[in-house]
Amino acid sequence: MSKQLGVGIIGCGNISTAYLQLAPMFKGYEIRAVADLNMDIAKTRAAEFDVRADTVDGLLAADDIDLVINLTIPAAHMDVSRAILTAGKHVYSEKPFVLSLDEAHELGEVAKANGVRIGSAPDTFLGASHQMARKLFDEGAIGTVFSGSAVVMSSGMEDWHPNPDFFFQKGGGPILDIGPYYICNLVQLLGPVKQVTSFAGAASQTRTIGNGPREGETVPVETPTTIHAVLKFESGAIITLLSSWDVWAHEHPIMELYGSAGTMSLPDPNFFGGDVQVTPKGADPAKHIWDHPFGVVNFEGVHANYRGAGLADMALAISEGREHRCNDTFATHVVEVMTAILEADALGQVLTMTTTCKRPDVLGPSEATGLLA
Secondary structure (H helix, E strand, C coil): CCCEEEEEEECCCCHHHHHHHHHHCCCEEEEEEEECHHHHHHHHHHHHCCEEEECCHHHHCCCCCCCEEEECCCCCCCCCCCHHHHEEEEEECCCCCCHHHHHHHHHHHHHHHHHCCEEEECHHHCCCCHHHHHHHHHHCCCCEEEEEEEEEECCCCCCCCCCCCHHHHCHHHHHHHHHHHHHHHHHHHHCCCEEEEEEEEHHHHHHHHCEEECCCCCEECCCCCEEHHHHHECCCCEEEEEEECCCCCCCCCCEEEEEEEEEECCCCCCCCCCCCCEEEECCEEECCCCCCHHCCCCCCEECCCCCHHHHHHHHHHHHCCCCCCCEEEHHHHHHHHHHHHHCCCCCCCCCEECCCCCCCCCCHHHHCCCCCC
16 A cells, blocks of 8 residues: 655745646645745635644754655746755746756756655646546557647736736746746657747836735836747657737637647647647547546536646555656756747847657546546
């Protein structure tokens, strides 16, 4: 029988609610404590979910905590994850894993020295629709993929987030914030990226907060908010990625892959569910649905939300002595792709990746069921 890992959370902002709400549906781990630099926030979150509130140092020293979820802002991911690993605990970080390839390599060395593991969100690519797409892809439903597109564009985060500052600071922006969902899904389908290039800019140097107690306040824009990138994969596939927070409306498909035997249209990789449509060469389009537990609508009557699936897979993998799907090699490659996209614009160059990774194992219906309590 697999051991249940004791889990703590550092960072009690908005996203912590999702992890705490959904944790009981998974096996392999139990959230026991939360911590934040603001102890009042930690106590409030702890009271909501009947866990204990702790200081950061107290959580890192706690004997009943085996793994810590890092939910701090992206700029703090490196320092907090390093402290977790140095304390001899596994870490599972929210995306982006870190903000540079050097940081990713350093954390890998710290983890190795302390005999612990690293995992990182996003885990949405483990959702029913994206795993259905992977199954179809592996079966050759559209033949050899030679090109495709991925589009994530909106008007930005300041419309709904009460404290959107960090989204527009260095380390933020649509590539590092939303890009992980798209790039992870492309890599789990197509394999590792070989080269990237891009052009980037920003429509405005300030943003006005439209929600909460700071409504009307402006924040500076310090990072590109529109990026047009081209990714060439080791497989030979060439994918155009459009990522922007300067767009009020568009009608581009979210993600499409074009193969020698047909076209595959995929749903938003920010979510676990949705329709996968395949149009074979010379035939009508057909939607494909998998009887998969991570496709069941369970959130707001609209979405399938299984955030924590990657964490559950990691917890069970630790107990079972196998590789977890949201592993640090995969996350490190995605970090290099994202940071290279931004660097390519700044340098005006095509950049070649120095890292690679294996595609994570397919998470079929039986494997997904095995993660559920």
